[in-house]
Amino acid sequence: MFHSSNRAASSHGTSRQTTFGRTTSRRSILLAPLVAAALLLTSCGGEAPQSEGEADADKAAASSAKPVADTGAGERLQVATTFTVLADMASEVAGDHADVVSVTKPGAEIHNYQPTPQDIARTRNADLLLRNGLNLELWFEKFLARLDGVPEVVLSDGVEPISITSGPYDGKPNPHAWMSPASATIYVDNIAEAMAAADADNADYYRANAERYKGEIEATLGPLHEELDSIPEDKRWLVSSEGAFSYLARDLGLKELFLWPINADAQGTPQQVRHVIDTVRANDIPAVFSESTVSAKPAQQVARETDALYGGVLYVDSLSEADGPVPSYLDLLRVTTETIVAGLTRGLEQQQQSASQ
Template identity: 70%
Template sequence: MKSFLVLAFALAALPAHAERMKVATTFTIIADMARNVAGDAADVESITKPGAEIHNYQPTSGDLIRTSDADLVLANGLNLESWFQQFIDQMGDIPVAVVSDGVEPMSITGGDYDGKPNPHAWMALDSALIYVDNIAAAMAGADPDNAAAYRANAEAYKARITDTIAPLRDAARALPQDRRWLVTSEGAFSYLARDFGLRELYLWPINADAQGTPQQVRHVIDVMRENDVRVIFSESTVSDRPARRVASETGAIYGGVLYVDSLSEASGPVPTYLDLLRVTSETIVDGLRNE
């Protein structure tokens, strides 16, 4: 990991705290959630940029400078941000809240990560609502003058999340049983697959292994053939080539790009968390329905 040496003159040049609380988050999805909870009462900035691969992100000294005047840092936890502890150790005494606290984690199966918690809990409806409550509680604790606003914003936002995902979840559960296979590059959809009533299959468990061993690839090919699985997807932050090779090998179709770890730029397909849920879920349901 890159060194986080911050020059004294750089820190001295930082502007004084604005009147509004400043919140930093480890990645863009939490940032968007936090902006919806914050409303006009706080400023929120993501450490990682749109489209970044967050598991093995390499923070820069610029990230540290931008974040060093934060009043609160929000992290996912569940071993998602392997880089975060070293980063936050350079920040001094800034409160950190783990927004997945209270989520019952699912376990990763296979490879070096077997038995470890799957960190992608925000992809499940119930877990997402826990995230929002934790964000609101952390903001209220850091900025009690605006606690009522944070809680009200959180309740309204949770209703929007539910309205977005529940109809798509129902559509997935209505698919024929033999079409309920979700095959992807990364095993990032365990929570969504559970909620949607899908069986999950993937080339690698975590994007730190973003190619898949020959044994992993062969296993996916064999399972797809045995169960006549006819569609495979990949994620936006990795190459689609391994998934396309499996599609070619099995006679399946490549079903398109799913978004899970990162939002896009504002002009892209998933500039918000609600967009990410909608686009990813629609892509999955449409792919399985039309396979």
């Protein structure tokens, strides 16, 4: 399923699923001859044979590559994004002047996603492709190579990255910068400028939506800071499965501990679990958490063996379906932070009750 969101600026929290229409794109490129020529060059160039999936992708692109009519000034901008969080951000900026789609579906694990031929065929009419960058979309370059000249924009440009400090990605940037509200406003500015450049007639509209939306992002976590302040400083730990919360932990003043640094790495090895168990015990940490796109079993094992509270599921890489707990980016920020605060609070109460017995 190819998921998308088309949200008017005045209708927060609502969206509909659609795909790009074949006559609504602003691109007026005749794709069929280009795809045919590319396939001919590949067959004559003596390159290594394609895998079955790559061949299917080329067939899908070629079969759907019909001439796209230029329908003039009434067209809507067509924007594709690599995952649902970015799609929701882009939808807030786009309002009712653009259609926004996500390649990956709600709930998907995005680090090692494998694009399908259908993904490629359905994004061929995009005027603009938005991605995170910071080495998040490991599958992206192959995906982009199979689209025909769609301009791309990296939304994390301008963000000060936090480095991963362990594992095979030691020294690489942590890609989850959208988990910081301050960084997210940079994403929103980049989205607005990308849309303004692609659709100059509506540039002021996109920028106005961006300013409104940035204010909403900045206000989302305000009430939760006071609740965190009531937790003793030495208990303010964020223990998770993936090290995806470095930016949020920094913004909230939490110390961070995780089982593995990034989902592209090995997950829940005995060594990783033992290290976290030892650290939780040594620091008497009250709660541990997991993420929605990975198995909760390693985090739950840590909780059992340390008598810490298992605080529940956090959201980071993907939104839920519309009827789920985090259908929007603002919901993702709010629900995740509320879960952290509630887990630490209940875990601390549990520790205090045990100590009094």
